[in-house]
Amino acid sequence: KAGVTQTPRYLIKTRGQQVTLSCSPISGHRSVSWYQQTPGQGLQFLFEYFSETQRNKGNFPGRFSGRQFSNSRSEMNVSTLELGDSALYLCASSFGDTTGELFFGEGSRLTVL
Amino acid sequence: QKEVEQNSGPLSVPEGAIASLNCTYSDRGSQSFFWYRQYSGKSPELIMSIYSNGDKEDGRFTAQLNKASQYVSLLIRDSQPSDSATYLCAALSGGYQKVTFGTGTKLQVIP
Numbered sequence: 328k329a330g331v332t333q334t335p336r337y338l339i340k341t342r343g344q345q346v347t348l349s350c351s352p353i354s355g356h357r358s359v360s361w362y363q364q365t366p367g368q369g370l371q372f373l374f375e376y377f378s379e380t381q382r383n384k385g386n387f388p389g390r391f392s393g394r395q396f397s398n399s400r401s402e403m404n405v406s407t408l409e410l411g412d413s414a415l416y417l418c419a420s421s422f423g424d425t426t427g428e429l430f431f432g433e434g435s436r437l438t439v440l
Numbered sequence: 441q442k443e444v445e446q447n448s449g450p451l452s453v454p455e456g457a458i459a460s461l462n463c464t465y466s467d468r469g470s471q472s473f474f475w476y477r478q479y480s481g482k483s484p485e486l487i488m489s490i491y492s493n494g495d496k497e498d499g500r501f502t503a504q505l506n507k508a509s510q511y512v513s514l515l516i517r518d519s520q521p522s523d524s525a526t527y528l529c530a531a532l533s534g535g536y537q538k539v540t541f542g543t544g545t546k547l548q549v550i551p
Contacts, residue, residue: 360539368543369543370541372540375537426532427537429484
């Protein structure tokens with residue numbers, strides 16, 4: 328069974344640009360969560376989607392948005408990039424509705440110059 | 441105050457010893473707790489889940505939960521150099537799949 332797939336793996340952007348990251352969950356998993364990981368803050372919850380609905384959102388500005396498609400694939404978008412958005416963005420999928428057992432992709436490493 | 445707190449370490453133990461990793465949480469509504477392991481340059485992977493007070497054993501790993509003290513721990517017996525990684529404590533809180541992570545404890549197992 329294929330794992331969680333995230334694309335692109337690495338990307339470099341400049342301040343003010345926007346970026347879209349993609350996540351394909353494990354087949355059969357309907358919940359997709361997104362996290363930002365930085366050395367100082369650790370893993371910070373961005374949002375979680377289930378059956379195309381955003382059920383939870385973390386404390387990030389409105390520049391961070393996401394969506395989920397009918398095939399459970401998810402995208403997140405960051406607009407008007409800032410230097411502080413440089414981070415590893417991790418997507419995780421889960422089979423159950425509220426299990427908390429997450430399977431992570433390898434992440435998308437974003438560098439903002 | 442962070443919702444899930446861990447000592448960042450590093451925690452150094454000799455090979456074959458017991459490594460003890462600790463975590464506290466602030467949300468009394470949290471019901472489910474997890475330990476994830478993250479090797480350097482890799483993504484986190486789930487190694488243990490615990491849902492009720494007491495101990496849960498899986499091979500060399502034992503997770504312990506004390507809801508009254510809001511305390512979770514992970515014991516690794518017969519530590520191996522391959523156990524060297526950052527261990528993330530996490531709690532399911534805020535409903536649905538909102539999993540909150542601690543900042544992790546770096547474990548170094550010295551051969």
